[in-house]
Amino acid sequence: MDLNTVDVVLVRPARPANVAAACRALKNMGLSRLTLVGEPPIEIPPEARALAYGAWDVLDGARRVATLEEAVAGTTTVVGTTGRSTPGAQPARELAARASSLAAGGRLALVFGPEASGLTRRELGLCHHTVHIPTSPDHPSLNLAQAVLLLAYELRLAALASPANPSALGRRGGLATAGEVENAIGDLRTALLAIGYLNPASPEAILAELRQVLVRAAVTPREVTLLRGMARQIGWAADR
Amino acid sequence: MDLNTVDVVLVRPARPANVAAACRALKNMGLSRLTLVGEPPIEIPPEARALAYGAWDVLDGARRVATLEEAVAGTTTVVGTTGRSTPGAQPARELAARASSLAAGGRLALVFGPEASGLTRRELGLCHHTVHIPTSPDHPSLNLAQAVLLLAYELRLAALASPANPSALGRRGGLATAGEVENAIGDLRTALLAIGYLNPASPEAILAELRQVLVRAAVTPREVTLLRGMARQIGWAADR
Numbered sequence: 001m002d003l004n005t006v007d008v009v010l011v012r013p014a015r016p017a018n019v020a021a022a023c024r025a026l027k028n029m030g031l032s033r034l035t036l037v038g039e040p041p042i043e044i045p046p047e048a049r050a051l052a053y054g055a056w057d058v059l060d061g062a063r064r065v066a067t068l069e070e071a072v073a074g075t076t077t078v079v080g081t082t083g084r085s086t087p088g089a090q091p092a093r094e095l096a097a098r099a100s101s102l103a104a105g106g107r108l109a110l111v112f113g114p115e116a117s118g119l120t121r122r123e124l125g126l127c128h129h130t131v132h133i134p135t136s137p138d139h140p141s142l143n144l145a146q147a148v149l150l151l152a153y154e155l156r157l158a159a160l161a162s163p164a165n166p167s168a169l170g171r172r173g174g175l176a177t178a179g180e181v182e183n184a185i186g187d188l189r190t191a192l193l194a195i196g197y198l199n200p201a202s203p204e205a206i207l208a209e210l211r212q213v214l215v216r217a218a219v220t221p222r223e224v225t226l227l228r229g230m231a232r233q234i235g236w237a238a239d240r
Numbered sequence: 241m242d243l244n245t246v247d248v249v250l251v252r253p254a255r256p257a258n259v260a261a262a263c264r265a266l267k268n269m270g271l272s273r274l275t276l277v278g279e280p281p282i283e284i285p286p287e288a289r290a291l292a293y294g295a296w297d298v299l300d301g302a303r304r305v306a307t308l309e310e311a312v313a314g315t316t317t318v319v320g321t322t323g324r325s326t327p328g329a330q331p332a333r334e335l336a337a338r339a340s341s342l343a344a345g346g347r348l349a350l351v352f353g354p355e356a357s358g359l360t361r362r363e364l365g366l367c368h369h370t371v372h373i374p375t376s377p378d379h380p381s382l383n384l385a386q387a388v389l390l391l392a393y394e395l396r397l398a399a400l401a402s403p404a405n406p407s408a409l410g411r412r413g414g415l416a417t418a419g420e421v422e423n424a425i426g427d428l429r430t431a432l433l434a435i436g437y438l439n440p441a442s443p444e445a446i447l448a449e450l451r452q453v454l455v456r457a458a459v460t461p462r463e464v465t466l467l468r469g470m471a472r473q474i475g476w477a478a479d480r
Contacts, residue, residue, distance in 0.1 A: 021383075024379075024383075025386065027376065027378070027379040028375045028376060028379055028380070028381070028382055028386075029375065029376060030375075030376035030378070030379075054379055054381075055379065093397065133393075134396070134397065134400060135268045135269065135270075135396075136267065136268060136269060136270035136396070138267070138270070139264075139267040139268055139270075139294055139295065140268070141268070141294075142268055143261075143264070146265065146268075146386070146389055149386055149389065149390070150389070150390070150393055153373075153390055153393075156374070156375075156376070157333065157374065160374060192470065192473075194477075195473050195474060195476070195477035196473060196476075196477070197469070197470050197473035197474070206466065209462075209463060209466055210466075212457075213453070213454070213457045213459060213463055214453070214457070216456070216457040216458060217452075217453040217454070217456040217457035218456060219453060222449075223449060223453055226446065226449060226450075229437070230432065230437050233432070233435050233436060233437035234435060234437070234474055234477065236435070236436075237434075237435035237436070237474065237477045237478045238477045240480070
């Protein structure tokens with residue numbers, strides 16, 4: 001696990017203090033790439049900046065984008081954090097141990113939702129994997145910066161445990177990026193709506209299931225091209 | 241590791257906010273016993289108490305003593321934290337894995353020094369073991385509450401990993417059988433031939449690629465049903 005290949009993404013954080021404290025936590029653990037999602041972008045007033053003590057480079061270097069889609073477009077693997085153990089969510093340690101092979105030589109996005117509500121169902125649908133921190137059921141809720149700290153710590157320890165961890169999937173060639181997979185999902189959406197397979201009132205649930213299949217399969221750019229060609233042909237069949 | 245046998249000891253903490261945040265971190269990880277060392281005892285004003293949100297029982301139940309000797313008198317094992325890797329200090333994870341056998345049926349004290357200076361040489365001398373958190377050498381210094389969080393997390397995971405606590409790693413449910421996957425591939429073959437996506441002279445190469453995607457994804461019976469429904473709908477679109 002190369003920690004430089006990890007993008008930490010904070011989606012619509014509400015409290016500047018949490019953003020600043022998260023920067024410090026990242027720096028403590030040797031991570032440095034931060035993306036802040038929000039429109040308008042969150043402002044960090046001077047009194048909150050103080051909490052990023054020594055990690056101002058992380059704060060000032062943070063990328064700012066409007067949507068989660070933009071934030072993760074260049075990554076191969078998107079991991080969303082959930083506040084509780086949702087079905088399929090992996091414990092942080094297990095995820096960290098697999099992070100290197102999941103990223104498969106590309107970039108890994110680690111996505112945190114807003115403090116109060118977490119990631120929306122739609123945003124979780126954009127994630128290829130979900131991860132949770134096994135806190136006490138009596139008092140499960142972690143502060144945002146603490147959740148960032150614990151996951152960064154797990155990634156750091158995974159990195160220390162495997163200094164040079166070449167991609168396990170290298171022989172098949174690179175993975176498709178999240179953006180490429182979304183292009184395929186977008187084409188399938190159009191085509192499957194055209195033939196009446198998807199319910200126009202609520203197409204997202206089925207699309208999320210299809211996305212999960214593609215992500216678990218760790219599809220290649222070649223396979224994305226194949227799926228997009230298939231979607232196009234389905235669309236033509238519908239238009240005849 | 242029984243988390244109820246751990247006494248967390250904060251020696252002369254300077255900032256009430258850190259004590260309150262440490263209480264919350266302990267509660268998050270299922271620990272509850274806190275001892276505050278200091279003479280006079282540290283006071284926690286109301287604005288700092290807010291940071292112990294939901295963990296006021298830990299804060300209000302904290303034992304207050306004047307010296308580290310008093311704090312650890314009833315424990316069998318005393319572990320001191322150091323800010324850096326001092327000779328003999330064990331990484332947090334290693335220490336946590338051994339904590340249960342170190343405590344040997346008695347109580348274990350986990351001791352944190354003051355924010356600015358850490359434990360004195362004399363206080364470290366009272367510790368049976370020392371532990372450190374492997375932070376980045378570029379930015380090693382953790383906030384007190386964050387150090388408490390990380391060590392409490394390691395102890396919690398060690399407790400969950402011990403035989404008495406079977407891990408609940410709920411899987412996604414059963415995999416589809418190879419026969420079920422072939423049924424889906426057969427339906428897709430029919431549908432994709434009907435819409436002219438597959439070349440009737442040689443459909444197998446593309447179908448083999450699709451099969452590889454499904455097999456790598458380790459699809460479930462539910463996902464096979466979804467794909468077969470999609471194939472059927474594509475066929476209907478072609479027949480109109």
